[in-house]
Amino acid sequence: MRDPDAPRLPSSPGFWRSPLRGPWFTSVLGLVLLVGITVLFVTGLLSYAAYNPGLSPVNDKTPDKGILGFYLFPWPTNPHWLYRLDQGVHVTLGITLIPVLLAKLWSVVPRLFALPPARSLTHALERISLLLLVGGALFEFVTGVLNVQLDYVFPGSFYRLHFYGAWVFFAAFVAHALLKTPTALRNLRHLREESNDLVSPRPAEPTVSRRGALWFVGGGSALLFATTVGRSFDGPLRRTALLAPHGGGDPGTGPNGFQINKTAAYAGIDAAETAEDAWRLVVTGRTGTVRLRREELLRLPLHSAALPIACVEGWSTSDQWWRGVRLRDLAALVGYDDPPDLFVESLQRSGAFRKAALRADQVADPRSLLALYVNGEELSPDHGHPARIIVPAAPGVLNTKWVARMTFGDL
Numbered sequence: 001m002r003d004p005d006a007p008r009l010p011s012s013p014g015f016w017r018s019p020l021r022g023p024w025f026t027s028v029l030g031l032v033l034l035v036g037i038t039v040l041f042v043t044g045l046l047s048y049a050a051y052n053p054g055l056s057p058v059n060d061k062t063p064d065k066g067i068l069g070f071y072l073f074p075w076p077t078n079p080h081w082l083y084r085l086d087q088g089v090h091v092t093l094g095i096t097l098i099p100v101l102l103a104k105l106w107s108v109v110p111r112l113f114a115l116p117p118a119r120s121l122t123h124a125l126e127r128i129s130l131l132l133l134v135g136g137a138l139f140e141f142v143t144g145v146l147n148v149q150l151d152y153v154f155p156g157s158f159y160r161l162h163f164y165g166a167w168v169f170f171a172a173f174v175a176h177a178l179l180k181t182p183t184a185l186r187n188l189r190h191l192r193e194e195s196n197d198l199v200s201p202r203p204a205e206p207t208v209s210r211r212g213a214l215w216f217v218g219g220g221s222a223l224l225f226a227t228t229v230g231r232s233f234d235g236p237l238r239r240t241a242l243l244a245p246h247g248g249g250d251p252g253t254g255p256n257g258f259q260i261n262k263t264a265a266y267a268g269i270d271a272a273e274t275a276e277d278a279w280r281l282v283v284t285g286r287t288g289t290v291r292l293r294r295e296e297l298l299r300l301p302l303h304s305a306a307l308p309i310a311c312v313e314g315w316s317t318s319d320q321w322w323r324g325v326r327l328r329d330l331a332a333l334v335g336y337d338d339p340p341d342l343f344v345e346s347l348q349r350s351g352a353f354r355k356a357a358l359r360a361d362q363v364a365d366p367r368s369l370l371a372l373y374v375n376g377e378e379l380s381p382d383h384g385h386p387a388r389i390i391v392p393a394a395p396g397v398l399n400t401k402w403v404a405r406m407t408f409g410d411l
């Protein structure tokens with residue numbers, strides 16, 4: 001039966017009775033998040049830079065970012081697996097940290113209801129940072145997980161929401177870290193538990209030790225890691241990625257049997273448009289416009305490159321063997337000895353990234369191709385037949401499929 005003397009309001013110190021709560025337990029979780037969230041923030045910013053948003057409005061999903069774009073730089077093409085590594089770490093680490101985040105929020109929940117709201121200026125700043133931190137963390141992790149699961153139930157663009165949410169969240173995170181990290185380190189150095197507002201004045205009987213609880217949280221994170229990390233690999237390991245949309249077996253077999261996001265049917269690609277007698281590649285540049293049939297492209301010098309496809313959702317393929325015409329050779333056809341920027345348009349008529357812009361250094365890279373073959377076979381319709389872009393270290397959405405038009409020149 002309920003104790004008649006037990007406090008009934010969550011603002012009462014004795015309302016929260018778990019004996020696990022305390023500065024040591026909270027400090028351990030906080031220091032793990034201090035490192036993990038910093039890595040998440042940095043890899044997230046790098047992921048956004050990889051879209052080269054300063055190059056063209058086509059690539060810029062946050063055109064009103066203003067000073068928040070101070071760090072943007074031309075995304076390199078070396079090493080060719082750079083985006084695969086960055087986004088794989090970002091998504092896998094984010095999912096792995098979910099149990100730690102939930103445990104941390106649980107450990108400090110009494111402070112969300114503490115009265116009075118502010119006892120001093122420092123305490124007021126701490127409470128404000130805590131509210132922004134909790135709200136920002138839930139927003140960023142929830143929208144991130146929904147994006148990974150291809151479930152866009154939130155209004156507006158994921159890129160814009162996640163970008164601005166990250167800045168609000170990280171600002172609160174930095175403020176909170178500056179206020180609390182010295183205390184957290186002091187708590188970890190003390191063998192005896194200090195008494196503070198997280199320690200219940202009337203704790204219930206313990207059912208697990210604090211170290212046991214940390215092992216439980218760590219086990220949850222390890223399980224999420226094991227069921228997510230396989231999305232960045234091909235072969236049997238991918239089948240362990242049970243929580244990932246691309247975590248099952250490869251779509252089909254053979255040379256074209258590797259992951260995709262967008263099928264030809266989903267993109268509305270009509271087979272009649274890609275037929276040999278109908279499809280033409282329109283290339284425009286300094287000296288005018290040329291229209292090339294597929295057979296004419298095949299008569300140009302063909303080159304090969306081993307490159308992966310890596311997606312913002314965190315999945316990637318191993319290196320696939322692509323063969324086609326170098327982008328810089330197509331630039332030369334329309335009057336450019338030094339390759340300029342490139343604007344690419346797809347046969348896809350609607351949807352995000354049916355158009356994309358590439359920097360001059362991406363165009364000039366000898367591994368950047370208008371691919372016609374993959375792994376020794378013609379591209380399948382789902383992989384972009386009759387031709388697609390493949391560029392080292394670029395996000396998958398910039399590797400435009402079903403290419404219809406290429407315009408070279410300053411963007």
